[in-house]
Structure formats: C-alpha cells, structure tokens
Amino acid sequence: MQSDVSSDWYNSGAIIPIKVIRATAExxxxxADLQSHGRRLGLVPxxxxxxxxxxxxxxxxxxxxxxxxxxxxxxxxxxxxxxxLSRYPRDEARDLELLEAAGCEVVYSPPPDEVYPPGFxxxxxxxxxxxxxxxxxxxxxxxxxxxxxxxxxNVTGCSVAAFGQKDFQQxxxxxxxxxxxxxxxxxxxxxxxxxxxxxxxxxxxxYLSPEERASALTISRSLFASREACSAGDKNxxxxxxxxxxxxxxxxxxxxxxxxxxxSETLTAIEKIARPARAAIAVYVGKTRLIDNIELL
Amino acid sequence: MQSDVSSDWYNSGAIIPIKVIRATAExxxxxADLQSHGRRLGLVPxxxxxxxxxxxxxxxxxxxxxxxxxxxxxxxxxxxxxxxLSRYPRDEARDLELLEAAGCEVVYSPPPDEVYPPGFxxxxxxxxxxxxxxxxxxxxxxxxxxxxxxxxxNVTGCSVAAFGQKDFQQxxxxxxxxxxxxxxxxxxxxxxxxxxxxxxxxxxxxYLSPEERASALTISRSLFASREACSAGDKNxxxxxxxxxxxxxxxxxxxxxxxxxxxSETLTAIEKIARPARAAIAVYVGKTRLIDNIELL
Numbered sequence: 001m002q003s004d005v006s007s008d009w010y011n012s013g014a015i016i017p018i019k020v021i022r023a024t025a026e027x028x029x030x031x032a033d034l035q036s037h038g039r040r041l042g043l044v045p046x047x048x049x050x051x052x053x054x055x056x057x058x059x060x061x062x063x064x065x066x067x068x069x070x071x072x073x074x075x076x077x078x079x080x081x082x083x084x085l086s087r088y089p090r091d092e093a094r095d096l097e098l099l100e101a102a103g104c105e106v107v108y109s110p111p112p113d114e115v116y117p118p119g120f121x122x123x124x125x126x127x128x129x130x131x132x133x134x135x136x137x138x139x140x141x142x143x144x145x146x147x148x149x150x151x152x153x154n155v156t157g158c159s160v161a162a163f164g165q166k167d168f169q170q171x172x173x174x175x176x177x178x179x180x181x182x183x184x185x186x187x188x189x190x191x192x193x194x195x196x197x198x199x200x201x202x203x204x205x206x207y208l209s210p211e212e213r214a215s216a217l218t219i220s221r222s223l224f225a226s227r228e229a230c231s232a233g234d235k236n237x238x239x240x241x242x243x244x245x246x247x248x249x250x251x252x253x254x255x256x257x258x259x260x261x262x263x264s265e266t267l268t269a270i271e272k273i274a275r276p277a278r279a280a281i282a283v284y285v286g287k288t289r290l291i292d293n294i295e296l297l
Numbered sequence: 298m299q300s301d302v303s304s305d306w307y308n309s310g311a312i313i314p315i316k317v318i319r320a321t322a323e324x325x326x327x328x329a330d331l332q333s334h335g336r337r338l339g340l341v342p343x344x345x346x347x348x349x350x351x352x353x354x355x356x357x358x359x360x361x362x363x364x365x366x367x368x369x370x371x372x373x374x375x376x377x378x379x380x381x382l383s384r385y386p387r388d389e390a391r392d393l394e395l396l397e398a399a400g401c402e403v404v405y406s407p408p409p410d411e412v413y414p415p416g417f418x419x420x421x422x423x424x425x426x427x428x429x430x431x432x433x434x435x436x437x438x439x440x441x442x443x444x445x446x447x448x449x450x451n452v453t454g455c456s457v458a459a460f461g462q463k464d465f466q467q468x469x470x471x472x473x474x475x476x477x478x479x480x481x482x483x484x485x486x487x488x489x490x491x492x493x494x495x496x497x498x499x500x501x502x503x504y505l506s507p508e509e510r511a512s513a514l515t516i517s518r519s520l521f522a523s524r525e526a527c528s529a530g531d532k533n534x535x536x537x538x539x540x541x542x543x544x545x546x547x548x549x550x551x552x553x554x555x556x557x558x559x560x561s562e563t564l565t566a567i568e569k570i571a572r573p574a575r576a577a578i579a580v581y582v583g584k585t586r587l588i589d590n591i592e593l594l
Contacts (some may be wrong), residue, residue: 036335121425122477127418154479180419182451
C-alpha cells in the first residue's frame with residue numbers, strides 16, 4: 001500500500017510503505033471503504049514510543065483480521081494537570097518503522113484537535129471499575145481512556161483490538177465498556193512483556209536513570225515473590241501485600257502509591273485469595289510513575 | 298420476512314410478518330449478518346405507544362437504508378425515581394401493527410435485563426448540552442438517553458437513525474454524542490407532528506383528562522404566538538418568554554416547569570434573538586409533564 005505523502009515524517013527522506021492517516025474524516029472514510037469490501041480491521045491502540053509489548057499485540061492480530069492497524073495518539077484527556085503529558089516520549093519515525101516491520105498496514109496518528117475539536121463534551125464513564133487502584137490517584141484517567149478507546153474503535157471501524165495486561169485496570173475498564181455499550185469489537189488481551197531482568201516494558205522506562213532502572217527491578221521481583229508465596233499456600237492478601245510493601249520500602253528511590261491485592265473481575269480489595277486475584281502496584285521511582293501487576297490465582 | 302415465533306404477541310392469533318427480536322445477542326447477530334451482506338439498517342428508536350410522530354420518522358428512512366427497523370424500549374435509566382416509568386403507556390401489539398404498516402421489517406423489543414444485565418455500569422455523558430432545560434429538572438435523564446441510544450446504535454448496527462424534534466434537547470444531545478464519539482450513524486431529525494388543533498403528539502397525551510387536553514392547547518398556542526411576534530420583529534427573548542409564561546399562567550391546570558428561549562446550537566439562554574433560536578417549554582398539566590418547542594429564527 002502506498003504511503004500517505006501528506007505525513008510529516010515522509011519528508012525526512014525515509015520511504016516507508018505504511019499508510020499514515022492524520023485526519024479523522026479520512027480514517028473514517030478508509031474504515032467505511034474497508035467494511036464495504038467485507039474486510040476486517042484489527043487495531044492496536046497506542047500512545048506511541050513503541051516497545052516489544054506493543055509489537056507483541058500487533059502479532060496477536062494475526063489471523064484475526066484482514067488489515068492490521070495501529071493508532072498513535074498521546075491522549076490528553078487521560079492525563080491529569082500535574083502529569084507527564086507534555087514530556088511523554090515521542091518518536092513517530094521509529095514507531096512507524098517498527099509497526100511496518102510488525103506487519104502493520106495503516107496507522108491513525110492524528111493531532112489532538114482531530115480527536116477533540118472545539119465543542120467536544122462527550123465522555124464515557126465505567127463507573128465502578130474506574131474508581132479503585134490507579135483511578136483513585138488519577139481522577140478522570142479512565143474516563144479519558146474509555147472515551148478515547150471508544151472513539152478509536154468508531155473511527156477505525158475495527159472488528160478486533162488488542163491491549164496489554166500491564167495496564168490491567170485499563171483492560172478491565174475497556175472490557176466492561178465494550179460489554180455494557182454493546183460495542184461490536186472483539187478484544188484480545190496480551191500478556192505483560194518484560195525485559196530479561198523482569199522489568200515490565202513501558203514507554204515511561206526511558207525516564208529512568210541507571211540507578212532508578214536498577215531500583216525499579218524491585219517492582220517485578222516483589223510481584224514474582226508474592227506469586228510464589230501464594231502458590232506455596234499463602235492466601236492471606238493482607239500479608240502478601242505487606243510483604244510487597246516491605247520489599248519496595250527497602251529502596252529509598254521508591255515511593256509507593258499503592259500496593260493492592262484485588263479480585264480480578266471487580267478490582268475490589270480482597271482478604272483471602274480464593275478466586276482469581278491480582279496483585280497490583282503503582283510506585284514512583286524518582287519522578288517516574290510505574291505500574292505493574294501479576295496474576296496470583 | 299418471517300415473523301419470530303418466539304415473540305409474545307404472535308400467540309395472540311394475529312399473523313404479522315414483522316420480525317420481533319427480544320434477545321440482544323440475536324439482534325447483534327442479525328445486525329452483523331445484514332452488514333456482511335452490505336445491507337444498511339435504518340432505525341427509529343422509540344419507547345413504544347406509537348403515534349404519527351414516530352411513524353413519520355419511519356417514513357423519513359425511505360431511501361436511506363435497505364431494512365427499516367424500530368426499537369421499542371421504555372428505558373428505565375432515563376426516568377427519575379419519582380417519574381412515570383411504571384405507568385408509562387404500553388401496547389406492543391398495536392405498535393407492531395402500526396410499524397408493519399409503515400414498512401418496518403424488524404423490531405428490537407428487549408426486556409430491561411437484556412439491555413442492562415447485572416454489573417452494567419457504563420454511561421455516556423454529553424456534559425454541557427445535558428444540563429439546561431429538561432436536564433436541570435430531570436437529573437440523569439440525558440445521560441440515560443445518550444447511553445441507551447449509543448447501545449441501540451451498536452446493537453442494531455444501524456447506518457441511519459431518525460429522531461423527532463419535539464424532543465429538541467434530546468436531538469441535540471444525540472447529535473453531539475454522535476459527533477464527539479465518531480459514531481458512524483447518519484442522523485435524521487423529523488419535524489414535530491401535531492394534532493389538528495396544534496397539540497404536539499406525545500405518548501403521554503393519553504394521561505390527559507378531557508379538561509387537561511383542552512388546557513394543554515395553551516402550550517402550542519403560546520409557542521405559535523411567540524413565533525409570530527418574533528417574525529413581526531420582536532427579538533427581545535425575555536419579553537417573548539414572559540408572554541408565553543403569561544399565557545400559560547392564565548390556566549389554573551397548568552404549572553410551568555420552565556419557559557426558555559435558547560440558542561439552537563448551545564441550548565444556552567439568550568437575550569436577543571439574532572441567530573437560530575428556539576423557544577422551549579416544559580409544563581405539568583395536572584400530573585402529566587408535557588414538553589414542546591418551536592423554532593423562532
């Protein structure tokens with residue numbers, strides 16, 4: 001498929017035969033055209049600065065659709081006023097190369113005003129699942145996520161979309177939204193992809209200094225230890241959470257936002273691990289907020 | 298098309314070759330099947346107890362789609378706790394006959410738990426347009442409307458949908474939602490259909506006693522008078538509203554909820570009529586709440 005000559009990076013000299021669409025109306029037309037030919041689009045929504053986690057999701061679309069697509073959009077409405085919207089890492093040229101290598105044919109990469117034009121005022125709220133965990137520290141975050149994801153589904157006309165489980169609460173919020181609003185999109189959730197030493201891949205890892213990068217390993221290590229303790233018979237959620245907290249507190253570079261052990265369906269805190277449960281962590285390592293989670297049962 | 302033998306009314310003995318679907322999963326399958334054959338569905342969403350207003354919307358779908366459909370669903374989440382949900386008038390057998398005569402092929406008429414199963418928690422908010430007029434007297438009403446309409450669009454996979462302008466704020470809320478969430482549905486707004494004496498058609502008119510029915514005429518008469526005054530050069534919104542109020546107050550059976558003259562786009566109150574404006578009324582006639590509106594400019 002020919003590249004869209006109106007895209008900025010094209011002028012850099014690179015010739016990448018991936019279609020980049022920046023205008024929402026053009027993306028909608030492309031989607032309608034695909035659908036009228038009975039071709040299914042699969043979408044990996046991203047905020048760009050891609051890593052192997054994103055690319056693994058692109059692979060999960062294989063066999064699920066006729067055209068693999070991604071979106072690159074740093075969604076302003078899911079960031080709080082004191083968060084890292086303005087410094088969120090970006091490298092679209094590299095993203096497009098990675099996506100093309102992963103078999104992606106189309107990328108929807110709009111500027112903010114193509115997504116939120118003047119007068120925009122409609123939001124989607126997943127009222128209960130948006131509240132705990134990250135929701136209680138990032139008010140409005142999941143409202144912003146649910147809203148943009150529904151918009152991306154509608155604009156791209158995707159029939160299948162893939163999300164990572166590193167953002168576990170996000171995955172649950174989207175799953176609930178799709179069910180509640182009867183959105184005709186099949187969801188695929190991919191496992192958290194980790195560096196060889198265990199650190200969950202995240203675009204925000206680029207913020208970490210070498211010392212912070214070393215400290216951040218405590219996050220995954222404490223989760224792995226918790227899963228092992230649970231497998232070995234320790235089903236007391238409070239005790240398991242306390243052990244994770246103790247490990248994290250032993251590192252002065254880490255400041256805990258939350259350590260919670262929750263029911264995997266409702267995301268509400270549990271006392272005893274008797275049904276599917278998840279240990280979830282949010283911490284600051286220096287000024288960088290990182291999250292991770294693991295399935296305990 | 299063959300009737301669905303699982304529908305209740307079928308057993309009444311009437312043989313109506315209109316397809317009635319009660320299960321959401323079945324409606325979704327039907328929609329997906331239509332789409333896979335490149336056939337477009339047109340939808341008139343209703344709460345049943347149909348009148349000529351609804352049927353005029355069905356006619357507006359002519360030439361806009363391949364299959365004309367309606368939904369009949371008295372949406373509980375758009376009613377407040379003290380409103381008329383439990384006594385809202387219903388007559389599905391008659392509705393189905395009227396729809397069939399109007400060329401409707403499919404009716405989605407689900408029970409409440411097919412629309413809001415246990416665990417439902419996702420709502421759509423059109424934050425600014427949902428606030429004024431009826432919104433300030435019916436908190437949560439337009440949230441309920443926006444949510445159910447989006448669900449109906451998704452379940453039926455409609456490519457076009459028609460709504461009446463009697464519910465002007467509802468029409469504006471839905472138009473905004475569709476634009477903001479990039480919903481791939483074309484909207485058609487039909488004019489308010491009136492009885493020969495001017496009363497706007499409404500399923501709730503059945504609540505009126507003969508005396509109340511006579512009093513209710515003051516609503517449309519005061520709106521017509523306001524439009525005439527505006528045409529004749531009176532552009533002072535406060536004065537026009539005061540004249541409507543005076544007419545309504547002259548009838549002891551009428552209690553005013555609001556009389557507002559608003560910008561047709563933003564629904565905010567205006568002082569001077571210099572661009573598209575609407576006079577909108579909500580009153581109680583006895584215990585029956587009625588609304589009406591008219592284009593002034």
